[in-house]
Amino acid sequence: MSVHAVSPVFVGRAEELATLRRALERARAGGSATVLVGGEAGVGKTRLVKEFAAAAEGWRVLLGGCVELGTDGLPYAPFTAVLRALVRDMGRDAVAALVPGGTTRGLARLLPEFGEPDDDGPEARARLFEQMLGLIERLAEDEPVLLVVEDAHWADRSTRDLLSFLVRYQRSDARLLMVVTYRSDELHRTHPLRPLLAELGRVAWVTRLELRRLTRREVVEQAAGILRREPSPADLDLIYSRSEGNPLFVEALLTEAGAGQAIPESLRDLLLAGVERLPEETKELLRVASAGGARIEHALLASVAGLDDGALDSALRPAVASNVLVVDGEGYSFRHALIREALHDDLLPGEHTRLHTRFAEALERDLSILPAPRGAIELAHHWHAAHDSTWALISAWRAAAAARKAAAYDEQFAMLSRVLELWDQVPDAAGRIGADRVEVLRQAATAAWVAGEFERGLALASTAIDEVDPGREPIRAARLLRLRGLIRFDLGRPGYLDDLRRAIPLVPSDEPSVLRAKMLHTLAVMISSRDMWEEKIANAREAMELARRLGQHDVEAHALVTLTWASCRFCEIDAYLPAFAEARRLAVLGGDYNGMMRAIISETDALEGAGRHEQAAERAGKGVAEAERYGLARTSGTFLSINLAEPLVSLGRWDEALEVIEHALELSPPAPNRASLQGFAMEIALARGRLEEADRLFGATRAVYSRGLHRGQAILPHARREIELAAAHGRLGDAVELALRHLRDTDLRNDPRYSWPLLIAAARACRAAGDTGALREIVAMAEGLEVDGDLQRAHRLTFEALTGDLGGSAGERAASTGVAWDPVAAWDAAAEAWRRLGQPYGEARALTDGAWAAVASGQRTGAGERLARARELAERLEAAPLLNEIAELARRAGVAVAREPQPQDSRHGLTARELEVLELLTAGRSNREIAAELFISVKTVSVHVSNILAKLGVASRGEAAATAHRLRLVTPDAVHR
Structure with a gap:
């Protein structure tokens, strides 16, 4: 009797499909949605997703899977597959036109069709992530997108990081549904996917879905579909007890029973039973393919098998016909990874070594068979699996370089770690790769640092420093000391200044060098104590002068920003603005995006600190637009949104500030940026008496600030808000206690800009509590605190008005003039x-x-x-x-x-913000264009437009524009903008 290898009837997943459909509708309506689908191997995750995707009419389905190579995953494998499919479907130019930032060089790290990757640097990975998400979001503007990532249990660190970024940072109105599958039975206690699933499970729009095994009734339905008849009770008892409701095992058991074969006793034999019935040349080819991973390209399989296309097709056809292999683009995949795993595990040790050697040799002959960096990483995997230490070391070194080019720093670090493990096993290892052990240690420490593995990076850098003689190799020792100093700085560990101070004298000062300029600047940036301010300024100045002599515009730009910021007096702000402008010019000239953003951030911060709120807001708004054009709206853009929200709060434009904050938070910025934005939202909530909201926002920021070290500009406002929140709740004793604790733990003179507001909050709490003793202590703490600029002067006047009757500088001045306070x-x-x-x-x-x-x-x-x-x-x-x-x-x-x-209201009830939206609407701007112009979300614009139509009593945007002109609600030239 003939049987289906796969059940034509999809059974037992009504609830799971309903969950996916609800997520689909939520995403279609403009809400964020992600579903994490877990289940044991063979339980039907892929079938569920395929059935669901096939029914998603009107959606663009993007599919990518994680690829296993032994214990290694391929970096960004699912997203490379998605990009390749998009290029095939739309063409390279059409895809490139959707990439934010005006350049595809970030995505070139994943697909060579997009050209040469941009320069390595701290923003390379962030830009890649933002461009990938921006591309998907722009696709979703034309038609909603279903993005499926399969087999996340095999995901490497870089893939997990990008996956997390896409889930957490997607716009709330993106019309994007993500479905991620993984094997739950693979997730042992230390599996790296476990913490990611736990983290994503706390995101509001993420749903966890665990696929159960089939019930007995569902197994009957599946069996009837496969056998084209309902099985006998005896057969069903045997099949259900042996399969335990796992759909894959049911299929395998029924296929064997339907073919008249005895049902194998072991799971391995069951999985291989279908393979055993194939012709001998097909079985041999499948054994070869099993060493290549879950998916293997046709050209690579032909090269390893040593067959021409005709012979290869002839051998493969029975495997495809029997559903052991499936055609997958330009290659092949095993119908289920368990079949490949069983075949690979069945190899004898000698076969295992020979097969992986053949794969490695085929890739050595032509690495272009596979796209970069996949080719280099698979080559390293095969030499390692073949137990050839020499070539495993050489290929791991090359794979590390390919991974770095792809901004896959975790995989770069893994490959360099392998080089170090194999070092003593390979004679003349340094000669084989053209680098000595210290250089490998340096690169591994750098990769670990960039990947966020600070502790391991610190250990590697220290080992490298111990192996270098500064007397013989001063430059190398200096570079390593600088690297360790940077890692210690990021860890908040002591010794970072000592490392830099040891490193700088090792670099000759009698001839200019870029290294010395960078080291001087690094030391200047690290110095934060006012006691060392002269050293900070001197180092920044020397770094800038060296960079200028060497024509290094990027280094000069950074040094100029640091020097200007360190020298800046808020009371003389106009004298420093040309220097910030010059730093921006130099950064652009040097192609240094980070330098340009840093100049804008520092300038807007200085303007706000000087009380130039309007200028600060205008400049920060332009900076947000720059970040968006460059494709880094979620990182640099949200940081600048902090510098935009702050002056808007100062100016009392609170609704605008909340719109900026909401828009930035919808982009799910990094935790420190998020906490700063939420802090300003909390201030507004407190001032408006919305205590529940203020409590929620304070809890969110406290969760961030309780972990790690943060600068005074973040910690001091957080402390002030905590005092104000306690006082607002009427807990005046707690407020006073908090005030004294924070002030006693703070060096107020280190940052007067944020110390004065903290002192004011503390003084108000003491006044409200009637605690004169605490207030006198606070007055004493404020003595001698400097005042720089109009903003700090206003703070000091407020503090003196609160405390002048207790003496202090204000009371003393009154007494000295003989005039009563x-x-x-x-x-x-x-x-x-x-x-x-x-x-x-x-x-x-x-x-x-x-x-x-x-x-x-x-x-x-x-x-x-x-x-x-x-x-x-x-x-x-x-x-x-x-x-x-x-x-x-x-x-x-x-x-x-x-x-x-x-005065009689001539605005017809429109708020100031609604009038701004109306003017842009009248000029013919779309909601997305208005959102970009005003730095708010598209959803917020839509709300404003609805309010405008209602208040003007019109039904369309066109009528609103005509009414606006008739009532003179917009400027006459608005339409020409």
Whole structure:
């Protein structure tokens, strides 16, 4: 009787298909969605995904699988497969046109059709990841995308990292569904996929789906489909007990029973039973193919087998006909990896060695059979599996170079580690690869560092340093010391300054060198203590001068940024802006994107620190656009979004700030960037009295800041917000305790810009708690703290208004003039300082505090005037707690708070942001173009457009544009923009 090798009926997966369909609908509606599908080998993960994908009408299906090579995975294998399929389907130019950043050199690391990869560097991997995600998101703009990644249990570290990036960082409106399959029975306790699955499982839009075995009834349905009849009860009992409901085993058992064969006793024999019935030449070819991995190219199989195309086709045809092999693009895959594993495990030791040697020799003859870096890594695998130490070492060295070119730094590190393991087994190892052991150690330490394996990188760098004689090889010793210093710096370990200080004298100072310039600059960047500021400036200056003499524009740009930032006085900010502009010019001239971004980040930070909020916001907005054009919106772009949100918060443009924050958070930025953005959102939530939201945001930022070391610009605002949150909840004792603990642990003089706001929060908590003793201690801590620029001056005036009656510098100044301390005048001075800076919240709080002081001194009329202005500002900001305080003060003091006459509203209820959107809409911009212009998400633009249509009483964008012109809601030239 004839039987189907695979059941034509798909049974027993109704619930699982329903889960996948719900995820599909969520993604189709514009929500993020990922499904992680786990299950034991043979349980039907691939069949489930194929059935689901076949029913996904109107979706572009992208399929890639992870590839196993022994214990090694191939870097980026599923994504290389996806790119190759897209190029075949659409053509190279059409795919290239979708790549963000205007260049495909990042994706060239995965597919040579895209040209030469861009230069190695710290941003290479980030750019590759962003370009891959950006490409998929842009594909999804035309038709929704289903991205399937199979066999994630074989994924290498680079593939896992990119997979995690795609899942976590996709836009919420991307119309992208990701389905990832993996063998759950492979995940032993230390398997590297386990922590990734746990991490992704906590992401809101990720669903975990575990495939169960089939029930007895479902096995009956499967068997009936395969046999074309329902099996007898006796056969079913035997098949169900032997298969235990595993669909693959059911198929194998039924195929044997249907072919009149005795059912094998062991699983291995069961899996190989179908192979054993094939012709001898086919079985031999399958044994050969099993050594090549789960998928093997036709050309490589022909070369290893030593057969011409006709003979190869003749031998392969029975395997394909019997469904042992399936055609997969330009190669072949085993129908199930378990069949390949059983065949490979069945090889005798001699066969194993000979086959892997034949694969290695075939690849040595023509490595172009496989795409880079796959060819180099497979070659290294085969020589290693063949137990040829010499060629295993040589090929691992070459594979490391290929992996680095692909930005697969973890695989580079693995290959270099193999070189070191084999070093003592190979005579003249250094001569074989053209590099000595110290050079291998250096490269391995660098790869480990870039891959985030800091501890291993530190150990390797230290070993290399121990093996170098600085007297004989000073330059090499200097490079290694610099490397170890950088790793120690990233780890937060002591000794990084010592390493750099030991390294610099080893590089001759009598002749200019790029190495010396880089070392001087590295040391300048690492110095953060004000006690060593002169050394920082001197090193940065020398590095810049050396780079200029050598024509190294990129090094000069970095050094100029560091020198300018280290020298910058906020009170003289205009004198430093040309230097930041020059640094940007040099970075562009040197092709150094990092240098350009660093110049923009430092300039916008300096402008904000000087109180130039409008300039800071404008420059940061342009920087976000630059990052997006370059294809690094999620990394550099979200960092600059921090520098955009901060001045918007200062200016009281809180809704705009929240839009910027929301847009950046939708890109799932790195944890430190996310925490900084959430910190500003928390400030707004606190000021508006949304305590539950503030609690949630503080918890998220605390989770980040509790791990690792962070600079004062992150930690000090976090400490201030913690104090303010405790006070807002009425836990005044806790707020005072927190304030004293943070201040005692902080060197306030190291960063006055962030120390003054922390002091103010601490002083307010002490005032509210009535803790004069703690307040006096805080006043003493503030003594001698410098003030640089208008922003710090406004902070100091506020602090003095809070504490002047207790003495301190303000009280002493009043006493020395013989004039009694006047709190009303002090608060008026603070309010005026905030007004000049354009900070409405600071002004409103100072006016309110001034009104309290005025009431206390009997100046009721003056109190009413201050409260009227404060209420106007607070209403605009929707600062509910401050409005309540104003109302309470007015009630208790019996002060009438007059309202300013309101001009007739000519904006038809449109907010300032809606008017901006309307103007761009009138100019014919799409939602995506408006989002890019205003640095907000497409979803937010859509909400604004809906509000505009409702408020204007129109039904379409065209009607809105016409109405806007008729009512003069937009400038006359808006349409020409």
